[in-house]
Amino acid sequence: MTSTGPGTPARTGTPAPQPRPRHAPKPAGTPLHPAPQRPEGAPVVGCxxxxxxxxxxxxxxxxxxxTARERDGFVWLGLHEPTEAELETIAAEYGLHPLAVEDAVYAHQRPKLDRYEDGVFVVLKTAAYVEHAELTATSDVVDTGEVMVFLGDHFVITVRHGSHGGLAELRHRLEQQPDLLCLGPSAVLYAVADLVVDHYVEVAQAMEEDVDELEASVFSPERTDDSQRLYQLKRELMQLRRAVTPLDLPMQALTDRQAEIVPKEMRSYFRDVQDHVFRVRDQIAALDELLGSILQASLARTSLSDNEDMRKISAWAGIIAVPTAIAGIYGMNFQYMPELSWHYGYPLVLLVMALACGLLWRAFKRSGWL
Known part of the structure; x- marks a missing residue:
């Protein structure tokens, strides 16, 4: 993503991704952004x-x-896959809504924004590209997780689910930007959303390389069957779309004037994130359409190859039918058959067979059947 205009704090997202090296892939199943595991029994990974x-x-x-209330600041509490009991203890202290707490514990939510009396609850789907040496019909391409954000007057609580999407580096970068942090808890929500969308961009660009690779394979001179790999990539792209498309409404709500918990100074930041969501969504739609066209082309090419095989089989069957018919006639062993007792009858029949087969082969060759 690009930086904002003059006088605006630097964006907190990741730099523009570079093309990933195909000659040195990571081991299969490795996401782009692995996160450190939390200590055993410790849901709080940052405070x-x-x-x-x-x-x-x-x-x-x-x-x-x-401390945050006394000094008019805010708390940023980071949690990783807390249990129900652990999160209920924190919810009692911070006054979190029970329905939002339930969603945060069990995860598997769509991207959404819920408003409550004392704050906002936001669900974001994270995504990471899974490196692989070669795309197969069963390759995992997109690994998804979730980040839930509780936003209040004096706190922001992030609850992360999944093995990727750690926020420790993001926290460090934000602490280097006091002009942004002084805008309150919504600055953390913006930074998290910005980071999530940046990862969408990385995943979409990596998947675009897979699409290009499959397109080259489908239209290569060699005879290949890529339909299963194409279908698998299309399924993985759909998984990314389910993470990106529903994010439109939460971003729209955060740029709306009715979102009182978001200062007006932050609305332009969320509008910038929303713009990048739109661009990633359009890129995914274009990739999906291209994959559909490539899949249709692959099926058409397979059908054409099958037709060519059937024509060749039919042509050879027609050629073989001539000597088969002649041999079948002379195999009836009638006493008075033409040339049956002639000294040169046998070579003459062989010559007739060869000549007829040769003429048929030439005709089929000229018509493109052979």
């Missing part, structure tokens, strides 16, 4: 209190919310 855009040192999770 910080921010006042005036700067992090307050030496504040633990137990005193974070109280």
């Amino acid at each position: 910080g209190v921010y006042v005036g855009g700067h992090r307050v040192p030496d504040v633990g999770p137990e005193d974070a919310l109280r």
Whole structure:
């Protein structure tokens, strides 16, 4: 993504991705952005209190919310796959809505934005490209996860599900941008959404390379059957589409003036993220349409090859039918058959067979059947 205009803090998303090297792929099943595993039994993977855009040192999770309220700042609490009991304890302290807590525990939600009396609950689908040496009919191409964000006056809680999409690096980058952090908890929500959409861009570009590779294979001189690989990639692209397309409405809601918890200074930031969502959505639609055309071309080419095989088989069957018919007639062993007792009858019949087969072969060859 590109940076915003003059006087605007630098974007927090990842830099523009470079083409991935095909000659040195990662092991199969490796996502682009692996995340460190949380310590056993510790759902809190990050906690910080921010006042005036700067992090307050030496504040633990137990005193974070109280400190944030006293100093008019906010808490950023990061969780990774918490259990129901763990999240309910945090929900009681921060006053989270029970329905939002239930969604955050069990995951598998569509991207959405829910407004509650004391805040906002946002669900984002994360995506990572799974590197593979060769695309097969069973290759996993897109690995998805979820990031849920609870947004309140003095807190933002991120709940992450999945093995990728860690936010530690994002937190570090944000702490280098106090002008953005001083805008409040919505700045964290913007940064998370921006990072998620940046990953969409990376995945879409990587999948575009797979589409190009399959297109070259389908139209290569060699006879290949790529229909199963094409269908698998189309299914994986649909998985990415399910993560991107529903994000339109949450981004629209965050740019709406009715979203009181989002300062008006932040609406332009969310509008920029929404613009990139639109572009990724259009790119996915174009890739899906192209894959559909390539799949139809592959099926048509397979059908054409089958027709060519049938024509060759029919042509050879027609050629073989002539000597078969002659041999069948003379095999009836009648006493008074033409040339049956002639000294040169046998070579003459062979010559007639060869000449007839040769003429038929030439006719089929000229017509393109052989």
